[in-house]
Amino acid sequence: MDNDQVVGPAPGPTPSAMNSRSLPRSAPPLLIAAAVVLLALVETAAALIAPSRAPTDADWAAAARQVRAEFRPGDLIVAAPAWADPILRVHLGDLIPIEVAGRLDDDRFARVWEVSQRGARATATTGGTVALEQRFGRLTVRRIERQAEPVGYDFVARWADAQVSRVEAARTVGCRTVADRIQCPDLSFNFVHRQIVEVDNRLREALLAQPVGQAVVAIEYPAVRLGRVLVVATGLHDTWMRKAARGTVEMRVIVGGQPQALPTTSDDSGWTRTRIDTTARAGQVVPVRFEITSPAPYARHFAFAAEARG
Template identity: 25%
Template sequence: MTDSAPAPEESTPDSDSKPAAAPVVVPEEKSPEKQPSSAIAPWKRWAFAIVPAVGVIELVLHVAQTHGAPSDADWERAKLEISLTAKPEDLVVVAPDWVDPLAREKLGGDILTIEREARPDATRFPRAIELSMRGKHLVEFAQWKVAQTKDVGPFVLTTFENPAPMKVIDDLLSHMASRKMKVFRLDRPDGYGWGSECQRQLLGSESGNIGFGPAIPADRFTCKGGEIVGISVVPDLDYVPRRCFLAPPPGNATVRVEFSEVHFGKALHGHHGISVHAERDLTGAPVNILFRSGPIVLGKYVHRDGDGWKGFEADTSDLAGTVGELAVEISATNGANRQYCFEADTR
C-alpha cells in the first residue's frame, strides 16, 4: 500500500469514503516530487535513512541492554573479591544505589550489614570498598582518595581511603546490647518532675504497611505512657536508612535515656532525624534533645521538620579519657507524629 494523501482537489466534502485533504501548499516549481532525484543534494536524498538507522540502533541497544545484567557467577566473584579486600572496620557500599537490594541478596547480610547500610555517616570508616557497575559511583566518596581499583567482571571494585577517619571510642547504640542503659519517663516536658522507669521487654517486633512508620523493634524499652525506645531503622527525609534509637517524645513528658558507662573522648558526635512520612509535611513540632553528664549540659539541639538527617557535635574535651554517665533527654511540645530517632558516639 503505497498510497499518499490525495491532492486537495480530489477531496469532495460530501464523500464518505475519501480521505480528508492534507493541505499541500508547496509551490509546484519547488516540489521535491517534481525534481529529478539526481538534482537533489545527496545528503538530502538519503536523509530518510536516519529513520531505519534509528530503528536499527534502538533494536541493537535493546538487545545489548537485555543481556547485560551481571550473572550469578559475576556476583560470586565480586563477593569473593570483597571478602578478600574489606576489613571489618571498612565500609562496603554498592553503586548505583538502586542495585542495593540485589547486592544484599547476592553478597549477603554479612558484607552489606545493617550497620553499614544504615550508617549515620561515613566519618568513622577508614576505607570504603565500593562495588560499582554501569560506571556509577556514590558522591559520598567523591573527596576520598582512590587507593585501588580493580575490574571484577562487569563490576569495578574501588577502595577509597578516608582523608580524615575518626576513631569511635564508644557508640551509644552498642549500649543496647551491653545492657548498660536505662530509660525513664519524666512527667514534665522540661526534664523535671517525677520519673518512672520504663521496662525493657523482648516482644515481637511491630510493623505494618506504608504509613506505619519505622518498625518498633522486638527488644525495646516500654514506658507507662506507651512510649518506646529501641534500635530501629528509620527512613530519613531522603529515604536513606538510618540505624538509630527510635525515641518518639510524648509531648507532655520527657523521655530520658541513661547510659551508665560511657567512655568519653574529645567530642560527642551524633545525628537525629524524623521518619520521612512524619517530617515531609513540615507540620510537626520541633524535637529537643539534650545531653548531660551529671550536672553538666554537654549539648542541646533542636530538630525541626525539614532538617532531615541532622548532625551535631559537642565538645567533651573536659571529659576525655573518663568513663561516666551520659543522660539524653528528648522532648517536644507536641508529640503528634514525632517518629524521632537519634544516634551518637564519642570520639
C-alpha cells in the same frame, strides 16, 4: 529543485555551485528525515544492547570472591549505584551485619569496598584513595582507604546503659528495662527501643523514642568517655507516620552539663547529622543526656543514633 539546471550543461553557475545553492532548499527536509532515521536506529540499537550492559551473576560472583579474599572485619562494602545494594547483599550480605547495613553514617570506616557498575561511584568513598581497582565483567571492585573516625562510645549499642525518665510539670517518672526496651509507666508508647528504623526511606539502626505531650523524655548515659566529636543523627521513623502528622520534634543534648540544641526534626528533615565538637573534653568521662520534646507528638516516631568518636 530544478534538476535540468543541475544536470544540464552550462549556462549559469557550475554544477557544484548549483548544488551548493540548492542545498538550503532540499537539505533541511533530508536532514530532518535522516536525523529521525538516525534517532530511530540509535534507539533501536540501545534497546537491543542495553540488557547486555547489566552485570551477570558470574560478574557478581567473581567480584564477591575478590572482596572476600581481602576483606577485614570493620570494612564497609557498598554498591554503586545504591539501588544495586540488594544484589550486593545476595553475594556479600554475610559480611554486612545489621549494624553496618543500618550504620549512622560512613565516617567510621577506614576501608570501603565499592562494587560499582555503569561508572557510578558511592558517596561512602568520597575523600579516600583507591588502593585497589579491578574489573569483573560489568563490575568494578575498588578498595578505598581513607581517614576514619574510630567510635569510642556507641549510644545505640549501649542502650542498656541509659537511664530513661519522663519529666512532667509536677513530677519525674522513672522508667525501667522490660525485655528488649526501656518502658515508662502509664503510657504504652513511651519507651526507648533499639531497632531498625526507616528514616527518609533508608534503614538505620537507632533508638526509637516517641515524644510525650507536655513532658520531656530524658535519656541519660551516666558515664560516657568523650572523643573529639559527638555525632548525633535524628529523624522521624516510618513513612506512614510521617504522612499521618506534621508535628515537629526537638532534641537537646547536654554533654557534661553543657546543653546543645539540635536542629528541629520534621517530616522533611530526613536523617540529620549534627557534629558537636568535644575536643576540649576528649578523654573525659561525663554524663550525656538527650531530652526529647514535641509540641504535637501525635504519630511522631522519633529516632536517633549517636556516637562519641575520635
